[in-house]
Amino acid sequence: MDSKAILSLIDLALSADPRTLRMHLHKVAVQASHYDPVLSEKILARLTANGLRSAQPPKPIPVDSDSRLNLVKVESPVVMDDAPIYSEDILALLDQVVLERKSASKLMAEGLSPAKSLLFQGPPGVGKTMTARWLASRLGLPFLTLDLATVMSSFLGKTGNNIKAVIDHASSFPCVLLLDEFDAVAKRRDDDRELGELKRLVTVLLQAIDEWPESSVLIAATNHGELLDPAIWRRFDLEVSFDLPSEKMRAAYIKTYWPELIKHANDLAHFFGEVSYSDIDRSLKKAKKKSILSESKFITCITGVAETTPGKKFELKKKDVIRLAAEGMSQRAISVALEISRPTVKKIMDQYEECKEA
Ligand SMILES: Nc1ncnc2c1ncn2[C@@H]1O[C@H](COP(=O)(O)OP(=O)(O)OP(=O)(O)O)[C@@H](O)[C@H]1O
Ligand SMILES: [Mg+2]
Missing domain, CATH: 1.10.8 (Helicase, Ruva Protein; domain 3)
Structure with missing residues (x-):
């Protein structure tokens, strides 16, 4: 792009004439497709997403009755330049979800529903939240996040109403709603006095999943799938298990x-x-x-920096496990010496033996 073109774009941006600006940017994207197709795609993605601003939530965002703070975070439009990295299996699952959503009317005409409720589980930092955003960007829908760990920290009776308000809001227009830290509901089992309230909350969530409209996507993300009630698991159309890369x-x-x-x-x-x-x-x-x-x-x-990351520390411990085992130390003693669980020590040794045999 030459300097004249850059200056005229700046003039257009400052003159607040969005239609002409969009037309010019479209031209820039077409020109860029000859020398930098990736840049061209990124410009077009921004133009498309920006055109979806009309898909903003129609109603005011629900707020907490005491603090008046918004209960959900809203991102609209969602623009992501690079796709997250996935294994082939997960990519195929997600592509299937996008395909079903994009062909929803075709499916519904035959009495079938597109996937509308997904459960993401896996360790921290592997892309559960990022994937929910990515789906929203691919579907051109606003992205709403409700962090259950945060709402659960308040008085439980109020939590039920807050969650209900968010679910009602998100069901009222096409969007992707992420219920993040979903296991927070299952974790709060420490106080018997709260059990009744908690049951009510689980009922609210079950009902929400059952009654979720076809027009929106509900995603629940958790690090601890094992803590969830089987009744909750069964209700989701699809489970996606993310692993370490x-x-x-x-x-x-x-x-x-x-x-x-x-x-x-x-x-x-x-x-x-x-x-x-x-x-x-x-x-x-x-x-x-x-x-x-x-x-x-x-x-x-x-x-130097990488040696201090928690995952890397664990990786380094693997080498220690193998070294100590070679020195004749028992798995129990290794587990005590390195402060890692015995099943983990066993898993590392099994993997090591497999590698040696291969
Ligand atoms: N599949 C991926 N491809 C590319 N980058 C990724 C991927 N997954 C995670 N990341 C990187 O790690 C960061 C954290 O990812 P994300 O928040 O999606 O993890 P998470 O699985 O939701 O973790 P948590 O369980 O802690 O919420 C992202 O902002 C991104 O930089
Ligand atoms: Mg997350």
Whole structure:
């Protein structure tokens, strides 16, 4: 793009004439498709998403009766430049959801419903929240988040009403609603006096899943699927289990999200070991800051920083387990010495034996 074109775009943006600006940006996207197709796609995605602003929630966002704070976070439109990295299985599941949603009228004409309630489970930092946003962006719908851990911290009687208000709101227009930290409901079992209220809350949630309209998507995300009531599990149309990324997926993540490290992506993916994307993200950001402040090379700062990430620490412990076992120490003694559970020690040794045999 030449400087004249840049200046005329700035003039248009400042003159607040959105229609002409959109037309010009469209032209820029078409021109860019010849020399930078990725940039062209990103411009077009922004134009499309921006055109969806009319899909803003029609009613006011529900608020907490005491604090008057919004009960849900709303993002509309959702623009994401890069797709999250997925295993083939999960990508196929998510593509199927998008296809069903986009062909909803076809399915409904035959008496079938598109997938409308999804349960995401898996360890922290592997993309549950990101995927819910990604689905909203692919479907061109506003993205609403209700953090159950936050609402659950208030007086339970009020929680039921708050959750109900959010669900009623989100059911009233097409959107994606994420119930984040879904296990928070299951976790609060500590006080018998609250049991009645809690049961009422679970009933509110079950009813919400059952009565959820076809026009919206309800996603519940949890780190602890095992804590959920089986009655809740059964109600979801689809469960998606996210895992820690494989080495290949870690390399793909670094190549996409950290293009300046593209040359080292395979080595780094191996070096980080079995950690989550957010562990890698945190380590790389820390290393990047260090490299800027100490004026040294990014790649040389990564090794030191990565050793301190929790996932990496665990990875390093794996080596210790194997070393101690080779020295003849029992699994019980290793578990005590390294402060990790016995089943974990066993799992590491089993994996190690399998690798040796292969
Ligand atoms: N599949 C992925 N592809 C690319 N980046 C990812 C992916 N998953 C996670 N990340 C990175 O990790 C960050 C945290 O991810 P996210 O919040 O989606 O994790 P989560 O599974 O919801 O974790 P939690 O259980 O802690 O809520 C993201 O902002 C992104 O930088
Ligand atoms: Mg999350």
